[in-house]
Amino acid sequence: MARKLKGVQEPSFSVIPRHCGSEGPLACDLAAGYDMPPDPWQRKVLEGWLATLKSGKWAAGDVGISVPRQNGKNGIIEFCELYMAAILGLKILHTAHEVKTCRKHFMRMKHYFENSRKYPELAAIVQSIRSTNGQEAIYLTNGGSIEFIARSKSSGRGYTVDVIVCDEAQELTDEQMEAMQPAISSAPSGNPMTIYAGTPTPPTSPGTVFARLRKEAHSGKSRRLCWFEWSVNEIGDVEDRKRWEATNPSLGIRLLPSVIESEVKKFSPDGFARERLGWWDETADRSSDIDLKNWASCRTTTPATEGYAAYSVKFSPDGRHVSLAACRKPPAGSDLKPHVELIEYKTMSSGTDWIADWMAGENKQGATRWRESLAIVIDGRVGTSDLINKLIDRKVSKRVIWTVGAGQMQDAVAMFEQGINSHLLTQFGQPALDEGVGHALHREIGNNGGFGYESSSENVDVTPVEAVALAYWAARTSKRNPGRHAKAVAL
Numbered sequence: 001m002a003r004k005l006k007g008v009q010e011p012s013f014s015v016i017p018r019h020c021g022s023e024g025p026l027a028c029d030l031a032a033g034y035d036m037p038p039d040p041w042q043r044k045v046l047e048g049w050l051a052t053l054k055s056g057k058w059a060a061g062d063v064g065i066s067v068p069r070q071n072g073k074n075g076i077i078e079f080c081e082l083y084m085a086a087i088l089g090l091k092i093l094h095t096a097h098e099v100k101t102c103r104k105h106f107m108r109m110k111h112y113f114e115n116s117r118k119y120p121e122l123a124a125i126v127q128s129i130r131s132t133n134g135q136e137a138i139y140l141t142n143g144g145s146i147e148f149i150a151r152s153k154s155s156g157r158g159y160t161v162d163v164i165v166c167d168e169a170q171e172l173t174d175e176q177m178e179a180m181q182p183a184i185s186s187a188p189s190g191n192p193m194t195i196y197a198g199t200p201t202p203p204t205s206p207g208t209v210f211a212r213l214r215k216e217a218h219s220g221k222s223r224r225l226c227w228f229e230w231s232v233n234e235i236g237d238v239e240d241r242k243r244w245e246a247t248n249p250s251l252g253i254r255l256l257p258s259v260i261e262s263e264v265k266k267f268s269p270d271g272f273a274r275e276r277l278g279w280w281d282e283t284a285d286r287s288s289d290i291d292l293k294n295w296a297s298c299r300t301t302t303p304a305t306e307g308y309a310a311y312s313v314k315f316s317p318d319g320r321h322v323s324l325a326a327c328r329k330p331p332a333g334s335d336l337k338p339h340v341e342l343i344e345y346k347t348m349s350s351g352t353d354w355i356a357d358w359m360a361g362e363n364k365q366g367a368t369r370w371r372e373s374l375a376i377v378i379d380g381r382v383g384t385s386d387l388i389n390k391l392i393d394r395k396v397s398k399r400v401i402w403t404v405g406a407g408q409m410q411d412a413v414a415m416f417e418q419g420i421n422s423h424l425l426t427q428f429g430q431p432a433l434d435e436g437v438g439h440a441l442h443r444e445i446g447n448n449g450g451f452g453y454e455s456s457s458e459n460v461d462v463t464p465v466e467a468v469a470l471a472y473w474a475a476r477t478s479k480r481n482p483g484r485h486a487k488a489v490a491l
Contacts, residue, residue: 004252005241005244005245005251005252005257006245006251006252006253007041007071007245007248007249007250007251007252007253007255008230008245008246008247008249009039009040009041009044009249010041010044011041011044011228011229011230012229012230012231012232012246012247012278013217013218013227013228013229013231014048014227014228014229015217015220015222015225015226015227016048016051016059016060016226017051017059017060017223017224017225017226018059018223019051019052019053019059020052020053020054021051021052022047022048022050022051022052023050023052023083023088024043024046024047024048024049024050024051025043025047026083026087027046027050027079027080027082027083027087028042028043028046028047028079030079030082030083030086030087031078031079031082031083034082034112034118034119034122036075036078036079038075038076038079039072039249039250039253041249041250042072042075042076042079044228045065045076045228046076046079046080048060048063048226048228049063049076049080049195049226050080050083051226056191057190057191058191058193059224059226060193060224060225060226061192061193061194061224061225062193062194062196062213062222062224062225062226063193063194063195063196063225063226063227064169064195064196064197064198064210064213064214064217064225064226064227064228065196065197065198065227065228065229066198066199066200066210066214066227066228066229066230066231066278066280067199067228067229067230067247067248067249067278068199068230068247068248068275068276068277068278069199069275069276070250070254070255070259071230071248071249071250071251071254071255072249072250072254073197074105074108074167074197076197077094077105077165077167077195077197078105078108078109080165080195081094081109081146081163081165082109082112084144084162084163085138085140085144085145085146086122086125086140086142086144088144088189089140089142089143089144090144090161090162090163090189091143091144091145091147091160091161091162091163091187091188091189092144092145092146092147092161092162092163092164092165093147093149093156093159093161093163093164093165093180093183094106094146094147094148094149094165094167095148095149095150095151095155095156095164095165095166095167095180096148096150096151096167096168097150097151097167097168097171097172098150098168099133099134099150101150101167101168102136102148102149102150102167103133103136103148105148105167106131106136106138106148109138109146110129110131110136110138113126113129113138113140114126114129125140125141125142126138126139126140126141127139127140127141134149134150136148143188145161147159147161151166151171151172151176151180152176152179153175153176153179154179155176155179155180156176156179156180156181156182156183157179157182157183159180159183160183160186160187160188161183161184161187161188162184162187162188162189162191162192162193163184163187163192163193163194163195164180164181164183164184164193164194164195165194165195165197166194166195166196166197166198166209166210167197167198168197168198169196169197169198169207169209169210170198170199170200170201170202170205170207170210170211171198171201171205171206171207172196172198172207172208172209172210173206173207173208173209174208174209176209177209181194196209196210196213198210199274199275199278200231200274200275200278200279200280200281201280202274202434202438203281203288203292203434203435203438203439205292205296206292206293206296206297211280213225213227214227214229214280217229229278230246230247230248230249230278231247231277231278231279231280232246232247232273232277232278232279233279234273234279235269235270235273235277235279235459236273238264238269238272238273238276238277239264241257243277244257244260244276244277247276247277247278248260248276260276263275263276264276268435268459268460269459270435270457270459270460271431271435288437288438288439288440288441288456289440289441289442290417290420290437290438290440290465291417291420291421292437292438294420294421294423295420295427295434295437296429297423298420298423298425298426298427299426299427299428299429300339300426300427300428301428303328303336303339303341303426303428304328304329304330304334304336304337304338304339304426306330306331306334307328307329307330307331307334308328308329308372308373308374308475308482309326309327309328309329309372309373309374309475310326310327310329310373310374310375310376310377310471310472310474310475310478311324311325311326311343311359311373311375311376311377311471311474312324312325312326312327312376312377312378312379312467312468312470312471312474313325313355313376313377313378313379313380313387313467314379314380314463314464314466314467314470315348315379315380315381315382315383315384315463316380316461316463317380317381318382319348319380319381319382319383320347320348321345321346321347321348321461321463322345322346322347322348322352322355322380322383322463323342323344323345323463323464323466323467324342324343324344324345324355324358324467325340325341325342325343325464325467325468325470325471326340326341326343326471327339327340327341327425327468327471327472327474327475328341328475329374329475329476336426337423337424337425337426338419338424338425338426338472338475338476339425339426339427340425340426340427340468340471340472341427341428341430341468342430342432342433342464342467342468345432345461345463345464348382348383352383352386352387352390353390355387355390356387356390356391356393356394356396357394359373359376359391359394359396360391360394360395360396370391370396370397370400371482372482373400373480373482374400374474374475374478374480374482375400375401375402375474375475375478375480376391376396376400376401376402377402377403377404377470377471377473377474378401378402378403378404379403379404379409379466379470384403388401388403399480400480402474404470406445406446406450406452407446407448407450408470408473409445409450409452409466409470410445410446410448410450410451410452411450411473412466412469412470412472412473412474413442413450413451413452413453413466413469414450415469415472415473415476416468416469416472416473419472425472427468432464433464433465433468435460436455436460436461436462436463436464436465437465438460439455439456439457439460439462440453440454440455440456440462440465441453441454441455441456442454452466453465453466453469
C-alpha cells in the first residue's frame with residue numbers, strides 16, 4: 001500500500017526577528033473559535049508575523065510568505081486581518097493584482113461579519129459594509145476597517161492605514177509600491193506593517209518588489225523583516241514525491257496528490273518547479289534578451305478585432321516541434337496595435353496536414369483563411385518543403401507563401417523587439433509564449449551581426465517566439481490587400 005503523502009510543516013527557509021512575545025497565538029485561537037483552526041505551518045507563520053517587542057510594537061515592519069498555490073496562504077491572510085481589525089482595531093488596506101482576486105477575498109471576509117447567526121460577535125461590531133465593485137470595504141465600531149483595492153500605478157493614494165496587505169505579491173511593481181507606501185507612513189496606530197504573500201515571480205512578470213524582498217531575507221542583513229518560504233533550490237526531479245511534500249505544507253490536508261500528479265504531466269519542468277515546488281530562478285532576470293517588463297506591458301485583453309492577419313509556421317531546428325502563429329494588423333487609421341498570438345504549438349508526431357487544412361479552411365466570417373491573409377511565412381530546415389507542397393495541393397496561391405533566409409529572420413527579430421520596447425504591439429499573455437519569451441537569448445545568424453533566438457534552458461523551446469516574430473514582421477511589411485471590406489481573420 002502506497003504511503004499517504006503529507007506536507008512538511010516546517011518551512012524550507014525562514015527569518016524571524018528577535019522578539020519578546022507574539023500576538024500570533026491569540027490570532028490562531030480566534031480563528032479556531034470560528035471553526036477555522038490553523039494548520040501547524042499556518043500557526044508558525046502567524047506567530048512569526050505577529051511577533052512583538054517589549055514596547056508592544058511589531059518586531060517586523062515587513063512580513064512575507066512564498067508558498068506554492070492552493071496551500072492556504074489566503075487563510076493566513078484571513079486569520080491575520082480578522083484579528084487585526086476585529087480585536088486590535090487596526091485599519092487595513094488589502095490589495096491584489098487583479099480585481100477579481102480582490103473581490104473574492106472581500107466576499108470571504110464579508111461572510112464573517114455578515115453572518116449574525118454563526119458569528120454574532122463579529123456582526124455586532126459592524127458599522128457598515130460597502131459592496132460597490134472596486135470600492136469594497138468593511139468598517140467596524142472599534143475603529144478597525146478592511147478596504148479592498150486592485151493595484152495600479154496610482155492605487156493606495158488617499159488612504160491612511162496601519163497595515164497594507166499585498167496579495168499576489170509576485171506581480172507587485174516598484175511603481176505600485178511607491179504609490180501605496182505613503183498610506184502607512186502616518187499609521188494611526190503608530191505601528192505600521194506591510195504583508196507580502198505570493199509565489200515565486202515568473203520570468204515574464206513585471207513584478208520586482210517580492211523578489212527583492214526575498215533576496216533581502218536570504219542576505220540576513222535585515223533586522224525588521226520576517227520571511228517564510230517553502231521551496232527547492234533547483235528544478236531537479238519534478239516527479240520526486242518527497243519534494244512535493246517538502247514544499248507543499250497542505251498536501252494531504254486540503255491539497256490532493258492527484259492535483260499535483262496532473263500538474264507534473266501538463267507543466268514544463270521549469271513551470272512545475274516554480275508553481276508547485278516554490279523554485280526561485282535566481283537567473284530569471286538574466287535568462288532572456290527580450291525586455292520582459294516591456295513584454296508584460298504589451299499584454300491586453302482587448303486586441304484589434306478588424307483588419308487582416310499574417311501567419312507564420314516555424315519548425316524547430318531539431319524537427320521535433322512546429323509552431324503556428326499569427327499577427328493581426330488593424331486597418332489604417334485605427335488606434336489599435338498589431339496583435340501577435342501563438343495559435344498552436346505541437347510535436348511533429350501530428351504531422352503538418354492540420355496546418356494545411358487550417359490555412360485552406362474558412363475563418364469565422366466564412367471566407368477562405370489564406371485568401372484573406374497578408375502572408376503565410378514558413379521557416380525551418382525540416383518540414384518546410386513538405387508543407388508548401390501540401391498548401392499548393394489545397395489550392396493555396398504561391399503568392400501568399402513566403403520562405404525566409406537568415407536576413408529576413410534578422411529583420412523579423414529586430415522589428416519584433418523594437419515593437420515590444422516601443423509598445424507597438426499587443427499580446428494575450430499565453431503561457432507557452434511567455435515561457436519562450438522568458439528564455440529567448442540572441443543567437444548570431446548570418447555574417448552581418450544579426451540574430452535569431454536560442455533558449456537559455458534546455459527544457460524550453462523558443463520556436464514559438466520566432467514564429468510570432470515572423471508573423472509580426474510579415475504583417476508590418478506585406479503589401480498585399482486581400483479585400484477592401486473584409487473583416488478580421490479569425491485567429
